Amino acid sequence: MSTDNIKEVVKEKYGEAALRVGKGGSACCGSAPSTASGCCDPITSNLYDASQAGQIPEEAMLASLGCGHPTALAKLNPGETVLDLGSGGGIDVLLSARRVGPTGRAYGLDMTDEMLALARENQRKAGVANVEFLKGEIEQIPLPDDSVDVIISNCVINLSADKDKVFGEAFRVLKPGGRFAVSDVVVRGDVPAEVQRSMELWVGCIAGALKDSDYTGKLARAGFDSIDIEPTRVYSIEDARQFLSGEGIDVDAIAPQVEGKFMSAFIRAVKPSEGCCAPACCS
Numbered sequence: 101m102s103t104d105n106i107k108e109v110v111k112e113k114y115g116e117a118a119l120r121v122g123k124g125g126s127a128c129c130g131s132a133p134s135t136a137s138g139c140c141d142p143i144t145s146n147l148y149d150a151s152q153a154g155q156i157p158e159e160a161m162l163a164s165l166g167c168g169h170p171t172a173l174a175k176l177n178p179g180e181t182v183l184d185l186g187s188g189g190g191i192d193v194l195l196s197a198r199r200v201g202p203t204g205r206a207y208g209l210d211m212t213d214e215m216l217a218l219a220r221e222n223q224r225k226a227g228v229a230n231v232e233f234l235k236g237e238i239e240q241i242p243l244p245d246d247s248v249d250v251i252i253s254n255c256v257i258n259l260s261a262d263k264d265k266v267f268g269e270a271f272r273v274l275k276p277g278g279r280f281a282v283s284d285v286v287v288r289g290d291v292p293a294e295v296q297r298s299m300e301l302w303v304g305c306i307a308g309a310l311k312d313s314d315y316t317g318k319l320a321r322a323g324f325d326s327i328d329i330e331p332t333r334v335y336s337i338e339d340a341r342q343f344l345s346g347e348g349i350d351v352d353a354i355a356p357q358v359e360g361k362f363m364s365a366f367i368r369a370v371k372p373s374e375g376c377c378a379p380a381c382c383s
């Protein structure tokens with residue numbers, strides 16, 4: 101599938117998910133059955149606790165399609181500028197806006213019109229002013245160089261067909277010393293291609309999870325330092341059994357190659373500060 105086709109399929113799937121939430125349904129994008137708790141599967145469920153739920157509109161919580169909780173793990177200080185790549189219904193943008201306070205700013209970036217409409221409606225309900233939802237692609241971020249303190253993202257980078265571009269753009273818009281702090285699905289070690297495809301079907305929509313060493317290598321090539329991948333949920337074959345069986349996949353046959361290999365992780369990295377001889381600090 102070409103890069104443009106992948107984007108169109110992703111937009112269509114998430115557009116449908118946003119419309120479902122708007123009508124009071126679940127945001128799940130098809131891989132797993134909804135449950136009585138609203139959503140969804142071992143990846144998306146129970147990421148946020150009651151104190152966070154109390155800070156944002158219920159609709160923003162219901163629209164959650166992430167696989168982690170980057171705002172809990174990222175250090176956010178009052179007055180900082182935060183950018184959420186693939187902000188969906190806006191949950192992490194709204195939580196970040198509270199953390200950076202009225203002197204800070206939280207941007208959400210998403211390419212899907214229906215998600216942007218849902219996020220803006222959630223912002224209106226939350227009554228927060230220091231938030232802006234931008235339309236655009238994470239491979240071409242519509243913000244100036246050196247303008248963001250912290251980049252967060254929740255289960256979006258695995259959807260991109262050009263991850264090098266995403267990391268390059270993240271590096272460009274971060275200020276020197278700026279932090280990259282994202283949740284994403286990552287594969288530990290080597291997994292046969294057909295097994296990876298089956299598990300990606302389960303993860304949902306269109307996914308292209310990177311191997312941990314590739315994630316680290318790509319971030320380093322983009323210029324980042326202090327790169328770290330911290331597992332937050334490691335999935336077992338039992339998590340995916342029902343879905344994979346329904347797809348006609350022989351689950352017991354692939355189990356040994358899956359067990360413990362697929363995880364949600366929190367990935368940190370830092371854009372190096374300018375050295376002592378950078379133009380701004382030499383004199």
Ligand SMILES: C[S@@+](CC[C@H](N)C(=O)[O-])C[C@H]1O[C@@H](n2cnc3c(N)ncnc32)[C@H](O)[C@@H]1O
Nearest residue numbers: 114164165166186187188210211212237238254
């Ligand atoms: C899995 S959802 C996650 C949404 C949100 N981060 C959350 O935690 O609920 C993926 C979101 O990323 C957006 N997205 C996917 N690929 C994108 C891209 N290349 N550029 C901009 N947005 C993208 C989709 O429109 C969708 O809203």
